[in-house]
Amino acid sequence: MSLHTSRKLKIHQPENFQYESIPDSHVWDDLHDHPSVEPIGPDAVPVIDLNDPKLIEKIGKACEEWGVFIICNHGIEPEVLNRLCSQMHRLFALPAEVKLKVAKTEGHDAGYGGFPISHFCPKFSWSEGFAIGSSSVDHAQKLWPDDYSTFCEVIEEYKKAINSLGCRLIHAMLLSLGLSEEELCQIPVGDSSKLKTVMHLNSYPACTNPDRVLGLPPHTDSGCVAIVYHNGISGLQVLRCKDDIAPTRWVTVPAVSNTFVVNIGDLMHVLSNGRFHNVLHRVTISKTNRLSCAYFFGPQADIKVGPLSKLAGLEQSPLYKPVTWPGLQKMRSMLHDKALQAIKIDSN
Numbered sequence: 001m002s003l004h005t006s007r008k009l010k011i012h013q014p015e016n017f018q019y020e021s022i023p024d025s026h027v028w029d030d031l032h033d034h035p036s037v038e039p040i041g042p043d044a045v046p047v048i049d050l051n052d053p054k055l056i057e058k059i060g061k062a063c064e065e066w067g068v069f070i071i072c073n074h075g076i077e078p079e080v081l082n083r084l085c086s087q088m089h090r091l092f093a094l095p096a097e098v099k100l101k102v103a104k105t106e107g108h109d110a111g112y113g114g115f116p117i118s119h120f121c122p123k124f125s126w127s128e129g130f131a132i133g134s135s136s137v138d139h140a141q142k143l144w145p146d147d148y149s150t151f152c153e154v155i156e157e158y159k160k161a162i163n164s165l166g167c168r169l170i171h172a173m174l175l176s177l178g179l180s181e182e183e184l185c186q187i188p189v190g191d192s193s194k195l196k197t198v199m200h201l202n203s204y205p206a207c208t209n210p211d212r213v214l215g216l217p218p219h220t221d222s223g224c225v226a227i228v229y230h231n232g233i234s235g236l237q238v239l240r241c242k243d244d245i246a247p248t249r250w251v252t253v254p255a256v257s258n259t260f261v262v263n264i265g266d267l268m269h270v271l272s273n274g275r276f277h278n279v280l281h282r283v284t285i286s287k288t289n290r291l292s293c294a295y296f297f298g299p300q301a302d303i304k305v306g307p308l309s310k311l312a313g314l315e316q317s318p319l320y321k322p323v324t325w326p327g328l329q330k331m332r333s334m335l336h337d338k339a340l341q342a343i344k345i346d347s348n
């Protein structure tokens with residue numbers, strides 16, 4: 001078996017995860033630290049119809065209580081999603097040595113590789129990733145020298161659709177925090193021309209023993225909002241902390257086809273002065289291949305995000321110091337899940 005290993009990027013590419021038995025390097029011992037539960041009753045993940053007349057109110061409630069929700073009636077044509085899905089298949093089906101031609105390099109976020117903060121993890125994830133920044137052309141040319149344009153066109157088509165959906169959602173979130181239409185255009189996150197986006201394509205290969213491996217380790221997203229598209233296979237789970245209903249548990253996000261999952265990230269938690277929940281999530285593996293595309297929205301690199309002055313006014317003091325997106329990412333790469341604590345304003 002040929003084994004391509006890059007310790008730094010934490011990728012193993014042995015014949016595309018075709019192991020006879022799972023190597024110890026991929027076995028996670030603490031997967032069942034909390035029970036996994038189905039999304040029913042009080043654990044039903046909110047589903048929000050974008051045509052709902054009470055949209056703003058419902059989005060605000062879901063961001064506060066869950067930090068994750070599913071959206072339907074989003075207006076993106078199924079053909080756009082099918083085209084994206086077939087390009088993801090095409091990409092991850094390439095031989096390992098071809099994919100490694102576009103492996104992420106030191107200091108660059110774009111390219112083929114493991115999960116960004118995987119160096120904190122004791123084990124390898126059962127997944128492969130490909131991150132796309134402002135353009136996919138250079139990498140696509142290396143992957144498919146004779147036909148790279150289809151991939152780039154499909155990515156651009158998807159970006160256009162998802163960018164406008166993301167801006168709509170961010171506006172609704174800001175309105176739910178009490179900003180007026182005029183006020184929201186004046187803050188960087190409310191102004192679409194000041195947003196930066198990053199696209200992560202993820203492949204979670206099927207596994208004969210899925211209960212022992214993990215697709216992505218528990219994490220929060222660093223930006224403001226992530227919109228996740230998947231190929232209809234479940235796997236994403238969110239942590240619900242102990243409450244009146246049950247002890248701490250991993251709730252499986254239902255994979256409803258033709259919907260997106262929206263996650264609240266760290267910077268939205270900061271901006272909302274702690275009101276919106278930056279949801280801790282992970283991805284489990286099943287006996288079916290899963291593909292997902294996580295599209296992250298955050299402020300442009302030089303813009304600092306701090307608690308909105310309208311929220312952190314006289315009644316409530318600001319909980320966090322302002323931080324840029326790259327600044328927070330750097331702190332996460334050193335402090336992992338303690339990064340937000342490092343920018344917390346000491347109330348004493």
Ligand SMILES: O=C(O)CCC(=O)C(=O)O
Nearest residue numbers: 200202228236283292294
């Ligand atoms: O695959 C998914 O459902 C989620 C992916 C994710 O959490 C991420 O890329 O940060």
Ligand SMILES: [Fe+2]
Nearest residue numbers: 219220221281
């Ligand atoms: Fe994530």
